[in-house]
Amino acid sequence: MESQRNLILIGLLFVSFLLWQQWNIDQNPPAPTEQASTLAAPSADVPQASQTSDAPIGAQRSSADLISVTTDTLQLKIDPVGGDVVFAALPKHKLEQGGDEPLTILENDSQFTYVAQSGLIGAQGPDSQQRPTYSVEGQSFTLSEGQDTLVVPMVFTDANGITFEKRFTFVRGQYDVRVDYVVRNGSEQNAQVQMYTQLKQSTGKKEGSMFMPTYRGAAYSTADTRYEKYSFDKIAKNNLAELTEGGWVAMLQHYFVSAWVPQPQERNELYSRSLNGEAIIGVKQPSQVIAPGSELTTGASLYVGPKDQAALSELSPTLNLVVDYGWLWFIALPLYKLLMFLHSLVGNWGFAIIVMTLIIRGFMYPLTKAQYTSMAKMRKLQPKLQDLKERFGDDRQRMSQAMMELYKKEKVNPMGGCLPLLLQFPIFIAFYWVLLEGVELRHADFMFWITDLSQKDPYYILPILMGLSMFAMQKMQPTMATMDPMQQKIMQYMPVMFTFFFLWFPAGLVLYWLVGNLVSITQQVVIYRQLDAQGLK
Known part of the structure; x- marks a missing residue:
């Protein structure tokens, strides 16, 4: 599955989550x-x-x-x-x-x-x-x-x-x-x-x-x-x-x-x-x-x-x-305990968030590598898939059977690019609730202008940096240039939309997402070099 489509999926889930929150508030108005x-x-x-x-x-x-x-x-x-x-x-x-x-x-x-x-x-x-x-x-x-x-x-x-x-x-x-x-x-x-x-x-x-x-x-x-x-x-x-x-x-x-x-x-x-x-x-x-x-x-x-x-x-x-912590308490509780432990070591909540982000991303690296490998293999199969469409385009059943046989033969999982995203998003929401509910983070200082990680960035610097990091990740995607103009416009506006949303989010959460993006960029560079060496450019 193309990474751009995955980003759209994240955006839709993100917006749906926010709409659900607002609906929940509207259903329980104060008397x-x-x-x-x-x-x-x-x-x-x-x-x-x-x-x-x-x-x-x-x-x-x-x-x-x-x-x-x-x-x-x-x-x-x-x-x-x-x-x-x-x-x-x-x-x-x-x-x-x-x-x-x-x-x-x-x-x-x-x-x-x-x-x-x-x-x-x-x-x-x-x-x-x-x-x-x-x-x-x-x-x-x-x-x-x-x-x-x-x-x-x-x-x-x-x-x-x-x-x-x-x-x-x-x-x-x-x-x-x-x-x-x-x-x-x-x-x-x-x-x-x-x-x-x-x-x-x-x-x-x-x-x-x-x-x-x-x-x-x-x-x-x-x-x-x-x-x-x-x-x-x-x-x-x-x-x-x-x-x-x-x-x-x-x-x-x-x-x-x-x-x-x-x-x-x-x-x-x-x-x-x-x-x-x-x-x-x-x-x-x-x-x-x-x-x-x-x-x-x-x-x-x-x-x-x-x-x-x-x-x-x-x-x-x-x-x-x-x-x-809501329905994701089983994820949020271990994250909370990990955050408390890291803070006991580093003594600063901002640095504890950074270290926790590195641990989470490091833990997910094998899945991330599998995601990009699957995407590279899918791109390599595009000519063969196009041949199948020309042969069985009008017969959906035979087309599906032929595609499954091709995936099995080439040892490609068409859903392999989704799993890291499906795991990452619940972690994001769970950590959002950890920051929202954790009284330990109230008035918690980080460094420079970030004096309260439970509140939004007063100068919106972290959200802007987060948006720029998303834009850089997009530019690194190899299929960006092959998309039609409408898809390119949608993808170009995704960092803008996310930046807008994150303007009001707690600075600790934006810090987590920004550091995660920077780690992802580093991981992409490493993975792309490995794929090039395997002939899966």
Whole structure:
């Protein structure tokens, strides 16, 4: 098969891939934005199917009442009414490269709500009717130098003498927070409570584009479904209702995630709900009874941070799947691990990409050589194929049989030129998702003007060089001059089209493609010389 036709095939696949991405975005539009006026009480957001209690009335606290918590990885604000986390920022991940302002994940204001809520419902649950106001010894808590663990206790005692201690435990270097309830039943009757945890977010905030199709929305996991996206649009149409052992719920965005992970050994209920322009996804743990004079501890883990696969896997074996590589995950995951290993050796993400490209191209060299050898043999057979067309041009069946006999006799595989391309394109797409999803590459510096490999080249130099390398590859093709004028024009515009597409692609991906082209040019020179020596010019 002619190399020019193969390039057209790549172009068509490439365009089809981009169109598919845009169609996927169009099929999952965000719901219309509605301004959230207050922070609704979490128990009011629990699905109506719950057999626990009626919905309470929520309460909004002023910012002066919020409890501040600062660690080496998190800056949180907790509302003493209900004990919800209403603000979370990541001091190790800046909003802008080179800036001082930390990236904000959770927030709550008149324009946007994204909070992590938790509480106890049930017959004696303090969140069943109205959110409890916890007493806290202090307004600000900080993880000091040399301190590995920070505990923030909040206490509420109801009219029946039942004490509820909501305890937040922070660990140095970690983005997960342990949220435990210690219930001490000082009443004369049994106390029945049920813990719930949920994430709530306004649905109007958009992310992604045609060339960077990132996902902002919910996701969950059950014992039967390891990972499932549940978009805001799905939440608005259909409430989630899943019973499972373990499981988790999450809200995803580009590079970062928040998630509630309940007790893995318990039978939990996952739910979702759409309310006043806000999407809610949560977990209800089993109802529990505390006898008079007894004590019960129950809890869950809240993760707010980057999509760090190692850290996520420690919380749940499937939570690392929020780093979504799509249907080519089985290719992307080894590429990711190889990239991480190479970076540990060279210390620069750009050079790690270059070395990885050399390894991939070197691994594919035998297939590339087979491709060009097959093309050369096909060109050598053109006179014989033309004779067959003149003899059997009107009889397609006899023509096909004669061609197959000729290929068998000459030991030529007519599809031999396609295999390297079919292998190369999935690798390209998989590596695209590695660069798109890998938080390690966010704000990763390379050299010179490329200061962020996860963003487009600010001066478009790499895409232009990539286009020039494609043009050089075309000129090296021996059959370019034999094509008809229309085919030549199509092929001449291919580098221009690819350059246009790559203008908005992450610089790391363009670097990979550019280096790959340069390696291919070198390989072509070597292979052509070998073919000349074999009489297959």
